[in-house]
Amino acid sequence: MKTLNIIPAFLVAALSLTSCSDDWDNHYDRSETAATESVLDMVKGNPDLSTFARMIEIAGYSDLLGSSQTFTVFAPTNEALAGVSLENTDEVKRIVANHISRFNNSTASDAAQGVKMYNGKRFFFDGNSFGGATLDDTDNIATNGILHIVSTQIPYVYNLREYFDTHDNTSAIAEFIARFDEKQLDLESSVAIGVDEKGQTVYDSVLIDYNPVFDRYHGIGDIANEDSVFTMIIPDNVAWQKAYDRISPYFNVYNDDQAVADSIRDVQTSLAIISDLVYRQEVEDPAAFPKLMSTTGSEIFDVPALFAGTTRIKASNGWIYAAPRVNYDNTETWNKEIEVEGETQTGRTPGAGTTINVRSVDSDNPFADVISEMRYIEVSSTSPSRQPGVTISIPDVLSGQYDIYASFVPANVLDATAVNDSTRVSFTISYMGANGRSTTSRFTNSDFITRPTEMTLIKVAEGFSFPVSNYYDPLWWMDETHSSLDQTVTTSVYVTTNVSNTEFNRGVMTRRFRLDRIIFVPVKDLAD
Incomplete structure (x- = not known):
């Protein structure tokens, strides 16, 4: 039997403190700026950052930021975090991960490259701001990275999945997709440590999030991936129910066990709803497209009709079109020839x-x-x-x-x-x-x-x-x-x-x- 000892990928190897660019080395003389505290200690030692220090602890990042790995932290002041409920753990985790990046990222870094944050989102230095947040105190050198202090939060921009996962009026699609969330063994990142008495390999294992609905070839695509670009029509709960009522009669399954038949019908109806909501490109103006191909391969020939009545919202990995109705032509989407x-x-x-x-x-x-x-x-x-x-x-x-x-x-x-x-x-x-x-x-x-x-x-x-x-x-x-x-x-x-x-x-x-x-x-x- 395999031993599953979960080791997060970011703990597989320790990274030495290095600069991201020659600009950093030229900008600072390390002999004159020898650091004595970790980036975590610097945050904890600043009374103006006490709220963020507490949030780091709640989010479970204390050991990480106190380790020998290299991080850059963009710490919001207490005033910037005044409206955050520390009891909302999910929100706290989102905010903390949105203000931490790997490696050294100083204000002297190449602004055009941007900075990839710990949550995968990418932000840019722009004069006296970073990612839309005002830089207050910058380039404080720690033993394991850099601390910047921001007087406002870096605005959080949801990716496609985060959007429907965090909005009450899209809970129907969120709950359906969440049914298929699972953990899978990442063999490439896991380390073989021996064999058991049956001759099977035993791993110190790294588990990764997996959802077959997001499969690249059979699903709608990995809409949670920050390095990809998608456009997605996201139906609200009313739209979901209307689409469900319209489509479910087409998936009338026979089975000796009616409960099994109902379960299959429910899954297939829901899959039909989401099947052609996602497009692997940025669609800023639907009227400009004579046709679109969804990530599942369906061709849409009346693009404006599909997007009619929707509201466009910027996502961190593309565009969201919030929809009060699913405008499918059944013969182009879930009920093809x-x-x-x-x-x-x-x-x-x-x-x-x-x-x-x-x-x-x-x-x-x-x-x-x-x-x-x-x-x-x-x-x-x-x-x-x-x-x-x-x-x-x-x-x-x-x-x-x-x-x-x-x-x-x-x-x-x-x-x-x-x-x-x-x-x-x-x-x-x-x-x-x-x-x-x-x-x-x-x-x-x-x-x-x-x-x-x-x-x-x-x-x-x-x-x-x-x-x-x-x-x-x-x-x-x-x-x-x-x-x-x-x-x-x-x-x-x-x-x-x-x-x-x-x-x-x-x-x-x-x-x-x-x-x-x-x-x-x-x-x-x-x-x-």
Whole structure:
């Protein structure tokens, strides 16, 4: 069993007292300014800084600032901290970390580089101020750094996560995201100290904060990272509830245990709300953007509509748009079009007596621009008496309405002489019913005929309703114990020829078709 002895990263190694720049060395003669006190002792020894000294203790930074590591402290005077409640530990910690930086940062430092504070935020010297706070007494040399005294607090600017974590009117989004906060072992920073009786490595361990919702590839991005730049629409609690009420019917999950079904529905609905709130760039004027791509890959084409009614607020790592409403177009965000290529082998099953061949076209083929991925499947019968068919599985169908289409490639795509090769097709949609049992709906129409010399798009069904969703969310996919083999797809479309023996024997129609893809187009949800 591993021993988890938490050692914060800032205690892994002691840093010697060095200057940040040649300017520091040129500005001071250390022989004339030999320090005798640590930066902590200097703060504690100044009666005008007694409140900040107490805050350092409450925040748990006393040992750190009294150590041999090098820090610069921008200590606010008692008067500057008069309105701070020392009983609010979270606020105290935020303020203290906002006034401490690593290394020596004197007023002679390069102002253009800025100073990265202990909380990751970056501030700049600007004449007689630093980060918006007035410098009162500067460049006091300590044995382990520098003390500056400021007569006002450095204004605290929230990053995106801090904003909704600290505002009562955004508690809904904060509480949902906080469900997934955890600690993970940082192997790069942890030190192996031996092996246990089972031969497993034992670490003096460093644990780091982790939340899968912030995953770079499957989540919305690390919106708490001070070194990144984002724009985020942050819904207030009223907006969150309205969005929840609008979206939750689309995640109507069936499970034998209703409590499990409700839990899945709640998580998937909430993930849908946050899925496209974040953008990996600064959006100062939404009207200037013809389109935006969210961190989850959704493309927004009516940017002003998405940001309508919001209030812009500067964050330490980008921009916040406080929103009284979530203006999603469902078909661009959480309820996108589903396209399944015929040539996709996963989830494709041939019917009885059916042969399936995957075909492709070259870029100079006249149909290259209209055949998706320039590939399709040719479905034919192994004997003249059979009606060939193929089942295509459709993943991630929500419990909503879809217009369903099938796209077919003409017979002359590879054979210019095949100008009379057409067929009639029918469709059977299989899906899970509200009772958890599989059910089917068959669609036939005399007009479901493929054209021999041009692409054919058949509208199979309009506004077809699925009572149960069959969706696997990003958190499920991020679980290392899950794979595509664990995914059960309950929705499928069976495509088969529907040609009578008379039609076939007379050569009116063939029993062969070329399927490009199946398309599920969600019905646009016109929100109130």
